Amino acid sequence: MFSTSKIKSVDFYRKIPRDLTEASLSGAGLSIIAALSMIFLFGMELNDYMTVSTSTSVIVDKSTDGEFLRIEFNISFPALSCEFASVDVSDVLGTNRLNITKTIRKFSIDSNLKPTGPEFHSGPVATNIKHGDEVDEEYGEDAIILSAHNFDRFASHYPIMVVNFYAPWCSWSQRLKPAWEKAAKILRERYDPEMDGRIIMGKVDCTQEGGLCRRHHIQGYPSIRIFRKGSDLREDHGHHDHESYYGDRDTESLVATMETLVASIPMGSEKLALEDKSGNAKRPAPVTGGCRIEGFVRVKKVPGNLIISARSAAHSFDASQMNMSHVISHFSFGRRVSARLLTDAKRLIPYLGGSHDKLNGRAYISQGSESNANVTIEHYLQVVKTEVITTRSSREHKLVEEYEYTAHSSLVHSLHIPVAKFHFELSPMQVLITENQKSFSHFITNVCAIIGGVFTVAGILDSILHNTMRLVKKIELGKNF
Template identity: 65%
Template structure:
């Protein structure tokens, strides 16, 4: 035998001459059905092979992302001024940080949450060392004193003087009472040096906010005492000469310090001529003594803080070491736009996360975007967050692609006698969810494809044989050959 003949001897698929085979209509129909079945099953198997397969497990959190956790937030407080809005954090280890400003931005907003003006830069509010004079004359013994202001005369008096400094106070306030004698005495001294009738460059006034509540709300007064510096009485920058944003004074509160500060304001202002002309109204003194006053009564607070991975609190409230607050009038209603844990992912990893776990991206990890309303006085809002870490492993990056923190939240309101706050209490679980991509085997895919083709071909052959045999039997019956 020749070599080709020897090779032909091992042929598994010996051929029958075509002349010895017969094509049938039923066989052709089954062949078409079998072909479509093979194509359909192959497409399904290919789709399954190309689809993402992940496995989920619960493991102890031994992640290497450090001892600190980042918290991002974006919240709006329609009734909390940026002047006193403070972001504080604390935890069970005794860490306490007050009035965080380095990574937090504040923007004044109106009651409809629309931003008014640029970012507010108050910085930490200084605490005056001297709140008043230790050896001062009684207020009754002072000659003159600060000019008493009301809703009716405020604008008229303010528009008359290039420099108009007003003490917004409350009689029940400890700091207001400490300031009052020094303020009255400083007003008397300034009136003697710069007579309001003949000189007309400066006037010191006062407003009792328990009596003139509308006037104080108009100027967004939330802490007492608040000393505001007006220039021609306007707190909105306009086109006319002399319209300026007004400022808040945070300097020392004894008589000598107040007089020195007022002198520095008056110095650049020329004495009124007979025609009422004004040369300059830009008083300057130590920058730490004054800052821009809020242009609205609300504040949007956004940014992030880094906290230790232990149970703790993030609190937002009015805070000052030199002002008092009327807790009965404070409203901590707030809108939550974002509150999330963990680091922000770069775009390429975010796309990979969306491919592996689209449910995490779609659901998000933040508080419901809604408003939490203070319906009564002295309302503190408390949010309890149970935080669980989720880690996603991808074969593409061969590393941890996503470290995100999902949480459940329960919110409650509490009526207190202290300064109302918006409190976010978080607790991290010691366990974490591990989502790992499971790669598909190509050999398994090829094996399944072969099984599909062979199985469909075999089943179609069996059905063809059965159908062909049944048809032959029927013909025999018709010819009378079948008993």
């Protein structure tokens, strides 16, 4: 067993009897200053320990979301009808997807960008519409010529009025004309407008009656509309019952459709026609001339384009009348980050998310005058991925995967149908932001260094001050040493 004296011999902190020590005012002052310094430095060290620090590096993209990227958007076009609005995707690898509909929703909107009804369903796209062979046959002008002056009078007089809105320069309109006139002649003979009065077929030249065509939101030629008497009584939040016809355009198909429409109206009746069996060829016509397009598309992580335009396999468009002005409510890459996760991430990186949706709330307007005709609005987007890694609980945890981008936009005159184009390029590099977790042992070591260092420095200063004061006293007493 060790004796008590032997244990005492290893004491690092041997004590001086209290009656052999002397307190001084200078020592007391230095002690107070030293204590305050210790507290101040301890607070700074504690604050540094509690503050989150990060390190940023640039590495080759190691995305966990595969080779595809999600583009989410909500864009309003005040002058593009939902009837022909198409979302297309292309890239440098040759991918070319036209009129994407599965993940896209459309809503007709008014001039204030407010929806005028439920979701607009454009239905299946007709890729091979049948036309008649009456080109070489002689045909008269049996369809009623309609204008802004007589349109409403005919529409209110006949239970059903079917109108061909056309443009003489349009090749599709030229192919339809013989069949349309022949069908009008057959219907006139079967259902005499004076004796029967249940149906009439008319036509509107949109190059002559531009105001009338704009009033009915005609953007593609030819547009065949079926007007039922009383359709101007729009109730139920803008619901209306006139339709667009998208079926075959040969004489037989046109006559069959008209027969079905007439069959639901008794002779001499003015009541509205009921739904018929040819509904697949007809869909509700757009209530207004604007369209809000929202949804998402998935694209490959290579340079490419997201294009929104007017598209149809059996209609022509007047480029000088197309206006692709739009207001972007939302446009982002990748999946949306929840508010909670984004708040946690901003704890590390305050500026994170500032460029996630850089185009939000911006409007790009083309006035549509002659000087602004055929204007394509292009957006060039440079996309970079930012990944935030947190190291809480001594384990790495992926907090946020964020795609941020820069945007440059321009209005370009084009010889073709104007479009809204979003050209995107993804960087092959990504920004990796990692949280640096501080060691508690390092914090304790620094605290000990602060306490020991301040105590030692204060002791040195006290010794110097004490000896200096003794020396001054000796000189004052005239002592030699």
